[in-house]
Amino acid sequence: MLNGQPLRLGTRGSPLALAQTRMVAAALTEAHGWPAGTIETVTVSTLGDRVQDRPLADIGGKALWTKELDGALLEGRIDAAVHSMKDVESLLAPGITLAAFLPRADPRDRLLGADSLAALPPGARVGTSSPRRRAQLLHARPDLDVVILRGNVATRMAKVAGGEIHATLLAAAGLDRLGHPDGTALPLDTWLPAVAQGAIGITARADDTALLTALAAIDHADTRRAVEAERAFLVALDGNCHSPVAVHAHQHNGWVLDAELYDTDGTTRVADRLALTPRADIAAFAHALLARAPASIRTLFAA
Ligand SMILES: NCc1[nH]cc(CCC(=O)O)c1CC(=O)O
Numbered sequence: 287m288l289n290g291q292p293l294r295l296g297t298r299g300s301p302l303a304l305a306q307t308r309m310v311a312a313a314l315t316e317a318h319g320w321p322a323g324t325i326e327t328v329t330v331s332t333l334g335d336r337v338q339d340r341p342l343a344d345i346g347g348k349a350l351w352t353k354e355l356d357g358a359l360l361e362g363r364i365d366a367a368v369h370s371m372k373d374v375e376s377l378l379a380p381g382i383t384l385a386a387f388l389p390r391a392d393p394r395d396r397l398l399g400a401d402s403l404a405a406l407p408p409g410a411r412v413g414t415s416s417p418r419r420r421a422q423l424l425h426a427r428p429d430l431d432v433v434i435l436r437g438n439v440a441t442r443m444a445k446v447a448g449g450e451i452h453a454t455l456l457a458a459a460g461l462d463r464l465g466h467p468d469g470t471a472l473p474l475d476t477w478l479p480a481v482a483q484g485a486i487g488i489t490a491r492a493d494d495t496a497l498l499t500a501l502a503a504i505d506h507a508d509t510r511r512a513v514e515a516e517r518a519f520l521v522a523l524d525g526n527c528h529s530p531v532a533v534h535a536h537q538h539n540g541w542v543l544d545a546e547l548y549d550t551d552g553t554t555r556v557a558d559r560l561a562l563t564p565r566a567d568i569a570a571f572a573h574a575l576l577a578r579a580p581a582s583i584r585t586l587f588a589a
Pocket residue numbers: 370371372373455456457458459460482483484485486
């Protein structure tokens with residue numbers, strides 16, 4: 287399409303990333319009636335893909351999953367990039383914009399290896415590398431032995447099946463996209479997800495007006511609304527994907543934002559709900575929540 291050139295869609299190479307890229311390609315092709323071959327997939331390896339033996343929080347640095355894709359975009363090697371919005375830094379690189387969101391999938395976490403948290407045996411070993419999931423698990427069940435678990439969705443499922451760990455938590459959205467109906471979804475009224483969980487976003491160069499128009503045709507307004515609210519909450523706290531933050535924007539007699547902050551070991555939690563009225567101030571809400579949190583939580587946030 288664009289001047290007769292194929293659209294080069296950048297993605298990570300994991301099975302989940304590739305499945306998500308096929309979804310984006312299908313949505314664009316359908317919306318514009320493009321012929322087959324209009325979209326070319328370009329796989330880019332990221333630092334997060336290459337480091338498998340350490341918790342990502344230890345590597346530090348920003349844009350673990352996005353830096354190489356941002357570089358490919360800015361250097362013109364790709365035209366757009368597909369992301370799990372959960373993995374996208376809350377502040378985008380200069381010159382890059384979020385051009386479209388697919389409709390959000392199920393935002394919940396699913397528990398694999400037991401029918402419920404209560405059904406886990408005392409002291410059960412549960413694998414996760416997410417500080418949020420770790421804090422939530424220990425808040426619900428302080429007896430659990432939470433161990434680091436990395437790797438893609440299939441690797442994590444295999445560790446439960448092989449008995450190395452009793453259970454793990456995975457995003458329903460990722461499991462569904464890979465065709466795994468496994469696990470028990472944890473209800474949103476007791477178990478909030480990560481910022482933007484279940485949402486797929488497409489980034490592009492901010493000055494690529496023709497492409498931005500083409501991408502706007504598939505932008506899902508409700509998903510953008512929810513993801514922007516959740517990301518604004520994290521920005522206000524100067525948090526990132528290593529912060530024990532759980533949040534969910536959804537419609538409940540109008541839009542609301544549910545948010546929780548934990549300390550590292552899940553000993554304490556503060557939680558609140560903000561009605562997302564036109565005058566709602568997400569930053570003020572976040573700061574007020576932090577202000578009434580104990581020091582064990584406040585020290586985790588620079589804001
Ligand atoms: N952190 C990895 C990651 N990033 C996005 C998803 C799931 C897909 C989504 O949230 O849209 C996953 C896997 C998981 O947490 O189970």
